[in-house]
Amino acid sequence: MALSYLRSSSSRSANLLRPLSSAASLRRPISTDTTPITIETSVPFTSHQCEAPSRSVETNPSELLTFFRDMALMRRMEIAADSLYKAKLIRGFCHLYDGQEAVAVGMEAAITKKDCIITAYRDHCTFVGRGGTLLEVFAELMGRQAGCSKGKGGSMHFYKKDSNFYGGHGIVGAQVPLGCGLAFAQKYSKDESVTFALYGDGAANQGQLFEALNISALWDLPAILVCENNHYGMGTAEWRAAKSPAYYKRGDYVPGLKVDGMDALAVKQACKFAKEHALKNGPIILEMDTYRYHGHSMSDPGSTYRTRDEISGVRQERDPIERVRKLILSHDLATEKELKDIEKEVRKEVDDAIAQAKESPMPEPSELFSNVYAKGLGAESFGADRKELRATLA
Amino acid sequence: MAAIFQGVGAAATLSSSPSNSFVPKKFLTSPRRSFCVPSSVVVRSDGSVNFDLNSKSRRAQQLVANAVATKADSSAASSSSNPGHELLLFEALREGLEEEMERDPCVCVMGEDVGHYGGSYKVTKDLAKKFGDLRVLDTPIAENSFTGMGIGAAMTGLRPVVEGMNMGFLLLAFNQISNNCGMLHYTSGGQFTIPIVIRGPGGVGRQLGAEHSQRLESYFQSIPGIQMVACSTPYNAKGLMKAAIRSENPVILFEHVLLYNLKERIPDEDYICNLEEAEMVRPGEHVTILTYSRMRYHVMQAAKTLVNKGYDPEVIDIRSLKPFDLYTIGNSVKKTHRVLIVEECMRTGGIGASLTAAITENFNDYLDAPIMCLSSQDVPTPYAGTLEEWTVVQPAQIVTAVEQLCQ
Numbered sequence: 093m094a095l096s097y098l099r100s101s102s103s104r105s106a107n108l109l110r111p112l113s114s115a116a117s118l119r120r121p122i123s124t125d126t127t128p129i130t131i132e133t134s135v136p137f138t139s140h141q142c143e144a145p146s147r148s149v150e151t152n153p154s155e156l157l158t159f160f161r162d163m164a165l166m167r168r169m170e171i172a173a174d175s176l177y178k179a180k181l182i183r184g185f186c187h188l189y190d191g192q193e194a195v196a197v198g199m200e201a202a203i204t205k206k207d208c209i210i211t212a213y214r215d216h217c218t219f220v221g222r223g224g225t226l227l228e229v230f231a232e233l234m235g236r237q238a239g240c241s242k243g244k245g246g247s248m249h250f251y252k253k254d255s256n257f258y259g260g261h262g263i264v265g266a267q268v269p270l271g272c273g274l275a276f277a278q279k280y281s282k283d284e285s286v287t288f289a290l291y292g293d294g295a296a297n298q299g300q301l302f303e304a305l306n307i308s309a310l311w312d313l314p315a316i317l318v319c320e321n322n323h324y325g326m327g328t329a330e331w332r333a334a335k336s337p338a339y340y341k342r343g344d345y346v347p348g349l350k351v352d353g354m355d356a357l358a359v360k361q362a363c364k365f366a367k368e369h370a371l372k373n374g375p376i377i378l379e380m381d382t383y384r385y386h387g388h389s390m391s392d393p394g395s396t397y398r399t400r401d402e403i404s405g406v407r408q409e410r411d412p413i414e415r416v417r418k419l420i421l422s423h424d425l426a427t428e429k430e431l432k433d434i435e436k437e438v439r440k441e442v443d444d445a446i447a448q449a450k451e452s453p454m455p456e457p458s459e460l461f462s463n464v465y466a467k468g469l470g471a472e473s474f475g476a477d478r479k480e481l482r483a484t485l486a
Numbered sequence: 487m488a489a490i491f492q493g494v495g496a497a498a499t500l501s502s503s504p505s506n507s508f509v510p511k512k513f514l515t516s517p518r519r520s521f522c523v524p525s526s527v528v529v530r531s532d533g534s535v536n537f538d539l540n541s542k543s544r545r546a547q548q549l550v551a552n553a554v555a556t557k558a559d560s561s562a563a564s565s566s567s568n569p570g571h572e573l574l575l576f577e578a579l580r581e582g583l584e585e586e587m588e589r590d591p592c593v594c595v596m597g598e599d600v601g602h603y604g605g606s607y608k609v610t611k612d613l614a615k616k617f618g619d620l621r622v623l624d625t626p627i628a629e630n631s632f633t634g635m636g637i638g639a640a641m642t643g644l645r646p647v648v649e650g651m652n653m654g655f656l657l658l659a660f661n662q663i664s665n666n667c668g669m670l671h672y673t674s675g676g677q678f679t680i681p682i683v684i685r686g687p688g689g690v691g692r693q694l695g696a697e698h699s700q701r702l703e704s705y706f707q708s709i710p711g712i713q714m715v716a717c718s719t720p721y722n723a724k725g726l727m728k729a730a731i732r733s734e735n736p737v738i739l740f741e742h743v744l745l746y747n748l749k750e751r752i753p754d755e756d757y758i759c760n761l762e763e764a765e766m767v768r769p770g771e772h773v774t775i776l777t778y779s780r781m782r783y784h785v786m787q788a789a790k791t792l793v794n795k796g797y798d799p800e801v802i803d804i805r806s807l808k809p810f811d812l813y814t815i816g817n818s819v820k821k822t823h824r825v826l827i828v829e830e831c832m833r834t835g836g837i838g839a840s841l842t843a844a845i846t847e848n849f850n851d852y853l854d855a856p857i858m859c860l861s862s863q864d865v866p867t868p869y870a871g872t873l874e875e876w877t878v879v880q881p882a883q884i885v886t887a888v889e890q891l892c893q
Contacts, residue, residue, distance in 0.1 A: 465711065
């Protein structure tokens with residue numbers, strides 16, 4: 093911190109006073125620098141039936157700046173989605189992920205695009221993490237053709253097959269058996285890749301989760317079940333819904349790890365550890381202790397079941413973007429101004445994507461009948477006025 | 487063999503139109519699955535070769551070789567020089583499954599007791615020994631999750647065959663079947679196909695009780711995106727099983743507990759049955775009787791009586807429960823002008839109800855009398871034998887209905 097103070101004070105005073113050599117040494121190109129740095133996670137990991145990984149995480153300046161940029165992008169995107177929803181351009185259900193960005197970003201840093209991710213309906217940022225573009229996100233949210241699901245899925249149904257992102261599911265908990273099926277397919281084709289099946293603390297009480305966990309453990313599937321515990325299942329606090337809120341222990345015979353989900357580096361370390369474990373020993377549960385600033389969805393103000401003080405408290409003390417910002421500044425990897433510039437850039441990117449998405453047209457009426465079956469079967473469908481509208485399901 | 491090769495050339499030129507040509511999507515979309523062989527050529531038992539399962543131009547050739555005007559239990563299966571071989575329906579299902587598993591390494595089976603036990607109705611007997619534990623998987627009793635797992639595996643390109651020990655148990659997996667299986671192709675904008683087959687025995691058996699005598703085709707019929715077929719003879723059981731496995735769509739194959747021991751002679755060569763086609767069991771002139779699964783045999787029994795009384799019923803086994811084969815059905819209605827539907831579903835909201843609506847909407851002008859639909863009673867199936875008999879449609883009732891219809 094002392095160095096940055098010196099730098100900022102010297103830039104306030106005359107340029108002549110700043111020695112050229114120190115300027116050269118402080119202005120190295122940070123964005124591509126990969127010299128390793130070791131950073132300690134905020135809290136140690138708690139483990140169940142396994143040995144916790146070390147608290148020291150190896151990273152590098154380039155990765156930290158990527159974390160910052162990606163999380164800032166996700167945060168900005170979710171806030172823009174909030175405004176779009178209030179402007180009635182996004183309808184239906186919209187579940188926002190701001191506050192939880194570290195989980196998406198940390199996970200991506202530990203895995204490849206060959207590993208599969210499947211999640212529930214809070215999927216906008218996970219989709220972006222898997223390589224989805226902002227245009228696809230906003231167009232899908234607004235129901236336009238340029239959306240990732242051609243406007244036919246909506247907020248809860250983002251998919252990206254080519255980077256193994258399997259969605260995007262509306263029914264709570266139903267994605268976990270699907271995720272174990274993905275892990276089964278990976279084992280079947282001997283891929284050496286793993287599946288991360290994400291679910292929330294509310295879904296952790298679903299029976300199908302335990303069924304799927306049992307089968308995965310029996311068949312040694314490379315499945316990693318990740319509980320994104322934001323402490324509220326819709327409007328019900330976790331202590332009112334679960335007898336045992338230690339979700340990482342719920343696997344019983346399956347090992348578990350509790351991670352600070354607001355620390356992107358801890359998430360990265362845990363996911364790396366989990367991937368190695370799953371490939372050798374079968375399923376493992378990760379519990380990400382995280383928090384969402386918005387309510388459950390846009391129809392939920394988010395303040396009837398928790399206090400505003402709690403929300404702002406978490407925002408002050410544990411915000412994932414602020415943590416990475418402090419790390420970057422303390423290790424002198426960028427100046428405050430540069431970080432602010434990144435945020436401005438990101439804001440512009442989001443605004444441009446929204447403008448572009450608004451121009452994308454609504455789907456053609458014929459799209460109503462396409463993609464029902466994989467090949468046209470000649471099955472016909474028609475509206476109430478049978479002679480007016482008669483179409484073949486394609 | 488020469489005839490078949492000639493057929494290849496002819497069929498290739500016929501199927502050049504883009505809307506009908508088959509594109510092996512597997513190669514294009516999932517490089518990881520490159521060891522899976524897509525289906526492209528089908529040799530039919532009558533010697534013609536199909537590239538496309540749905541081409542309307544093929545319809546004239548596609549009448550099943552053994553669908554002649556005889557009773558269902560003694561059909562000449564093979565018109566070519568091969569004598570064929572005789573087997574029971576469950577063995578035909580197993581043969582179809584085994585052949586597909588040999589042909590395509592992506593096909594796997596999951597279900598309760600399918601592996602070491604050999605299947606509760608012996609459909610998967612010895613398959614675990616032949617293909618190993620990774621391809622024939624014994625699951626715990628957890629329908630919701632193993633159906634979900636099958637669907638997840640299908641999303642990546644595997645072709646699982648999920649067995650429900652009894653169709654009624656699949657009610658526990660209804661969410662997975664409806665939301666994930668049926669709708670994923672649509673909600674992902676076409677990114678994922680779900681080539682899964684969900685099969686199992688259903689229907690009213692011999693005093694199995696209410697919960698084990700369910701007819702799930704009525705519950706599943708509204709789910710968009712799935713196909714439903716019901717087999718009734720060893721010939722179509724094997725054919726439909728193979729076609730269902732090769733199909734890119736999710737297919738639910740309904741078998742019937744009481745039909746597993748039917749014996750028939752089937753062709754030796756490779757064949758499939760079209761999933762969207764109905765089967766002409768007995769051509770006739772006076773009345774069209776539409777039926778499927780076990781009721782086909784009640785209808786054929788009634789047909790014997792009707793023929794003796796001087797009627798000439800046309801019996802069609804609709805086979806494809808979703809979508810209906812309105813082409814075959816329509817042609818029949820145009821010929822006979824009278825329709826009787828005999829089904830095992832309940833009166834309310836069953837397959838018969840939908841079929842009645844479909845025929846009325848499309849062929850109302852050709853009907854000389856209102857459509858009659860005979861279905862099971864709207865009650866849970868009782869245990870007592872006599873009561874159970876009265877729950878389902880009996881041949882005597884079919885005879886009475888035809889007489890009423892043909893007045």
